[in-house]
Amino acid sequence: MPRTYLVTGAASGIGAATTALLREQGHTVLAADLEDGDIRADLATAEGRAALAARARELTGGRLDAVVACAGLARFDPLTVRVNHFGAVATLDGVRPLLAAGSHPRALVVGSVDAVHPTDPAIVAAADAGDEPAAAAAARAAVDRGEGHLVYSSSKAAVSRWVRRAAPGDAWAGAGIALNAVAPGVVLTPLTRPLLDDPATRTLVERAVPMPLHGHARPEQLAPLVAWLTSPENSHVTGQIVFADGGADAVLRGDRAW
Template identity: 30%
Template sequence: MIHYGLDGRAALVTGAGSGIGRASAIAFARSGASVMVSDVNEAGGAETVAMIEAAGGKAQFCRCDVGNGDDIAALVDATVAAFGRLDCAFNNAGINSLAADEYEDAVWERAIAVNLSGVMRCMREEARVMLPAGGGAIVNTASINGLVGNPAQPAYTAAKHGVVGLTRHAALRWATQGIRVNAVCPGVIATAMTAPLVENPDMRKVVEAMTPMGRFGTPEDIAEAVVWLCCDAAGFVTGHPMVIDGGATAV
């Protein structure tokens, strides 16, 4: 386990009640950061806090629906109130409406509100406290569907492409003001979101065949990259959509 040198710093993670967000919250804490664990799912968030505390780390929970701007502002304020600062932010909460028709207005609007507008509002509120403090590091969760097309999911694909564009925009906007902004673009990762694939032997084979490394990714595969992107060793890295997909998009 690598220690990324975040002692004395504070991190917030959205969607930290499960999957990639939980693994990243745990990785931030393992590297010394105090972590504000956030999710709409209070039980999942509480479980993540308990896991961090059991390992000797420091964490608190704040409920936040990233589809709601007031919740996001309150989350950032709660982080500063709890830890006195905000150094690292992982804007990760997302939904996948695979079973629904994303051309339906309501489905489209919710997918964009959570997956794209939520990231914009998180960055806006995080910058509100990071800029006066001299900077920070932000990582947004995009997807390989933010770089290549996906015939099944128009809103998810559009939102994740939007996250990559927004990340590049924000990196340029704040480049001289101390805030670095990057994205992670996971391939297929075994989490609750992909349970229908993980649990179906035929679908497992399809995913494994389309991934040159022949396996699903793990939440920890993504968490390591997220915490590295937030640490001082990545001090010249900004505007980068980091692909972590076992080679799926290298084909």
């Protein structure tokens, strides 16, 4: 059965590959991004988030079957937590009423294996509390003290925690909506290209995210997992952070977490 999807971050990388696969499968995809696609919205801002939900309602007539919150960035900047956590949560919350009216509704956020790396407790606590100004201030402080790399891991840890907390509740499981995250390792997209092009940072990335199975992924290799988790076939997987990381999480956390 053809379904209607909303994919954010659809102009590039994993979002673009997911959009292409879903369209190949015959589904309708509303592609959202900053400058491109069916819906143009800046998910770093309250106006952009509200516009995304309003436009999605308009374009779908109020019924959406699945959402993939993929928009994200990895800058050493508060913007990273604004988009990766608050933008993703606003996307999912914003279209939840449309999903509740959809068929076999599913929601997914693209997290990251980086969430298992050290994080900044102040950023994560503020995100947990839904306090965006405090999270942005904590991110600014991390950047200012030379720990800007913690902003990305913290944003992904926070959004993963949000998925764990929200998924089993009335608003999601109670409404029949599966809610999960996919946590990729290193994927070859414009987000990672600058890091991988420089031999020094490439070595750091390879050490931080060891991928014994098949090495770095192409975005097309992530898309089928995203498509399955958001399909009607996924009846019982919810509240999961599904690592699609070539074994990185197993290497980094061993048998301590599963």
